[in-house]
Amino acid sequence: MKAKNHIIWHEHSISKKDRHLKNGHKSCVLWFTGLSGSGKSTLANAIDAYLFEKGFQSYVLDGDNIRHGLNKDLGFTISDRKENIRRIGEVAKLFVDSGTIVSTAFISPFEEDRMEVRKLFSKDEFIEVYVYCPFEICVKRDPKSLYKKAINGEIKHFTGLTSPYEEPKNPDIIIDTNSHSLEKCVQIIINHLKFKKILN
Ligand SMILES: Nc1ncnc2c1ncn2[C@@H]1O[C@H](COP(=O)(O)OS(=O)(=O)O)[C@@H](OP(=O)(O)O)[C@H]1O
Numbered sequence: 001m002k003a004k005n006h007i008i009w010h011e012h013s014i015s016k017k018d019r020h021l022k023n024g025h026k027s028c029v030l031w032f033t034g035l036s037g038s039g040k041s042t043l044a045n046a047i048d049a050y051l052f053e054k055g056f057q058s059y060v061l062d063g064d065n066i067r068h069g070l071n072k073d074l075g076f077t078i079s080d081r082k083e084n085i086r087r088i089g090e091v092a093k094l095f096v097d098s099g100t101i102v103s104t105a106f107i108s109p110f111e112e113d114r115m116e117v118r119k120l121f122s123k124d125e126f127i128e129v130y131v132y133c134p135f136e137i138c139v140k141r142d143p144k145s146l147y148k149k150a151i152n153g154e155i156k157h158f159t160g161l162t163s164p165y166e167e168p169k170n171p172d173i174i175i176d177t178n179s180h181s182l183e184k185c186v187q188i189i190i191n192h193l194k195f196k197k198i199l200n
């Protein structure tokens with residue numbers, strides 16, 4: 001039993017292991033990180049669709065969507081991004097406890113913040129996926145016309161332009177979305193889940 005300032009931790013009657021047995025697979029977080037336009041949302045949703053069709057329990061947490069609700073009080077200063085990632089780490093942990101394979105699509109630009117999230121999980125539960133795409137290609141893709149606005153000075157603190165992106169030092173997977181098709185990227189990630197025995 002863990003206690004903190006008169007708040008007592010309750011053990012759940014159904015454990016994570018019980019949920020894994022029921023689902024027929026383990027749970028984990030696929031933590032996609034990369035520049036805006038690198039392909040995080042596209043990949044996270046493609047993985048989710050693949051897993052859903054196979055009958056696995058999965059879900060996507062996406063930066064744009066979470067910033068409409070849970071994190072609508074946060075902007076893009078360094079401290080707001082840090083708090084954004086801290087909260088998402090905790091939410092992802094709840095999803096993993098519920099037996100879900102959760103894919104998160106957040107720029108998560110700072111190594112320190114990603115490392116803090118990693119610490120919430122056991123070794124094989126946190127899979128950091130660096131969605132690599134050269135900056136110039138992201139600017140060219142510009143799926144939401146945000147780079148155009150940022151270059152015109154309409155958006156402050158824009159990642160890669162006026163706010164830094166720290167490349168992961170030791171990611172579990174690197175996916176080059178400029179060199180590989182979406183199908184190939186999905187296959188690389190699914191193979192990793194099988195190799196790590198998250199999926200059978
Ligand atoms: N200033 C600035 N910098 C970067 N991105 C911006 C900014 N303003 C708005 N957006 C849009 O918000 C999405 C990034 O939100 P995240 O929660 O993933 O960012 S972070 O992890 O806290 O850095 C990001 O989504 P993606 O393009 O999918 O990465 C943008 O659509």
Ligand SMILES: Nc1ncnc2c1ncn2[C@@H]1O[C@H](COP(=O)(O)OP(=O)(O)O)[C@@H](O)[C@H]1O
Pocket residue numbers: 034035036037038039040041042043105141143176177178180181182183185
């Ligand atoms: N291999 C690939 N994987 C993912 N996205 C790709 C790939 N090749 C091209 N794209 C395109 O790149 C863009 C990525 O946008 P998005 O998924 O919104 O990125 P992010 O969530 O990182 O901002 C989409 O228009 C997508 O169709």
